[in-house]
Amino acid sequence: MTGPLNGWRTLAEQISEQISSGCLAPGQRLPSEEQLQQRTGLSRTTVRAAIAELRRLGQVETRHSAGTFVLGVGDMFGLRPGESVTASAALVVTGVDGTTRTLPAGTRIVVAPAEPPGS
Amino acid sequence: MTGPLNGWRTLAEQISEQISSGCLAPGQRLPSEEQLQQRTGLSRTTVRAAIAELRRLGQVETRHSAGTFVLGVGDMFGLRPGESVTASAALVVTGVDGTTRTLPAGTRIVVAPAEPPGS
DNA sequence: TTATATTTGTCCGTATGTATT
DNA sequence: AAATACATACGGACAAATATA
Numbered sequence: 001m002t003g004p005l006n007g008w009r010t011l012a013e014q015i016s017e018q019i020s021s022g023c024l025a026p027g028q029r030l031p032s033e034e035q036l037q038q039r040t041g042l043s044r045t046t047v048r049a050a051i052a053e054l055r056r057l058g059q060v061e062t063r064h065s066a067g068t069f070v071l072g073v074g075d076m077f078g079l080r081p082g083e084s085v086t087a088s089a090a091l092v093v094t095g096v097d098g099t100t101r102t103l104p105a106g107t108r109i110v111v112a113p114a115e116p117p118g119s
Numbered sequence: 120m121t122g123p124l125n126g127w128r129t130l131a132e133q134i135s136e137q138i139s140s141g142c143l144a145p146g147q148r149l150p151s152e153e154q155l156q157q158r159t160g161l162s163r164t165t166v167r168a169a170i171a172e173l174r175r176l177g178q179v180e181t182r183h184s185a186g187t188f189v190l191g192v193g194d195m196f197g198l199r200p201g202e203s204v205t206a207s208a209a210l211v212v213t214g215v216d217g218t219t220r221t222l223p224a225g226t227r228i229v230v231a232p233a234e235p236p237g238s
Numbered sequence: 239t240t241a242t243a244t245t246t247g248t249c250c251g252t253a254t255g256t257a258t259t
Numbered sequence: 260a261a262a263t264a265c266a267t268a269c270g271g272a273c274a275a276a277t278a279t280a
Contacts, residue, residue: 006248032264043250048265056175058205058225065257065264074205077222078231079198082215085228089208090177096201104177104190109204111230112197126267151245162269167246184245184277240280247275252268259263 007042008049015050019059019070026072030060056092057100085109127168130159134169138178138189145191149179204228 018024031039036047051068054060062068079085091103103109137143150158155166170187173179181187198204210222222228 008248034264045251046249049248052171058207062265063258064266066259067264071225074223074225074227076227076229077210077212079212079228080231084213085204085210085222086213087206087208087210089206089224090175091196091204091206093196093198094203094205102174102177102180103196104192104194105208106192107177108195109198109228110195112199153245164270165268168267181246182277183247184275186245186277242278242280244278245276248273250270250272252270254266254268256266257264259261 007046008053011036011040011042011047011050012053015054016057016059019054024070026070028070029067030070032067057094058092079109079111081111083111127161127165127172130155130161130166130169131172134173135176135178138173143189145189147189148186149188151186198228198230200230202230 015024015030024030030036030051033044033047033051036042036050037044040047051060051062054068055062058074059071060068061071077085086106086108089105091105091107091109093101093103095101134143134149143149149155149170152163152166152170155161155169156163159166170179170181173187174181178190179187180190205225205227208224210224210226210228212220212222214220
């Protein structure tokens with residue numbers, strides 16, 4: 001098995017891939033929670049956990065009683081040495097392998113110094 | 120009544136204030152979910168929702184089977200090539216000369232590519 | 239080392255409220 | 260007014276990882 005994974009992680013990943021591949025375009029509405037329940041056989045709790053994850057990753061936005069919608073890709077900003085970034089909300093760092101890490105609000109993001117080659 | 124006990128937002132706010140006021144110091148463990156249940160009379164679902172909110176705000180970090188711990192603030196984070204950062208709130212970039220620039224929420228911060236010397 | 243208790247993780251079901259369509 | 264869809268909240272059960280004895 002590729003990995004049984006949990007319920008909500010698997011579902012979040014599947015939807016995320018549909019977004020990445022363009023099957024779900026920006027502005028488009030995701031299936032309702034009930035529809036996702038029926039299609040996947042998962043409970044509503046699990047479906048909602050998956051959507052919450054997508055929200056955390058900034059891929060979708062949920063509007064009360066209207067649905068969950070795919071967000072467009074945000075702009076990129078290239079941070080240069082000497083510059084720093086902060087925000088009044090938590091910062092989510094996405095690593096090279098796709099894993100994420102949450103930093104407290106107020107953390108200062110700077111460009112890491114280059115590693116010396118002889119490490 | 121011991122308190123209003125209305126919902127996960129209230130609980131999250133209460134704990135958040137304890138963190139802001141220093142009653143809960145960085146590194147300190149929050150009461151367990153069961154303890155919070157008993158103290159507040161809320162269900163575990165609601166208690167967990169409150170903690171999830173604190174996590175979303177970057178105020179705490181939860182370690183499996185160990186507990187939820189208060190995070191320190193004002194730390195630095197060195198961003199490395201390949202990593203990216205976003206936040207659900209506006210991002211403020213501070214330049215080398217001290218000037219600031221505000222970027223919309225969702226903007227992806229990446230390490231700017233090194234400029235070739237002959238530019 | 240083994241065993242036990244604690245604590246969080248995941249998952250399910252149900253009910254009701256609220257906002258949108 | 261009615262149907263749809265998300266928000267909140269309760270309850271229970273078992274798994275998994277950690278800490279402790």
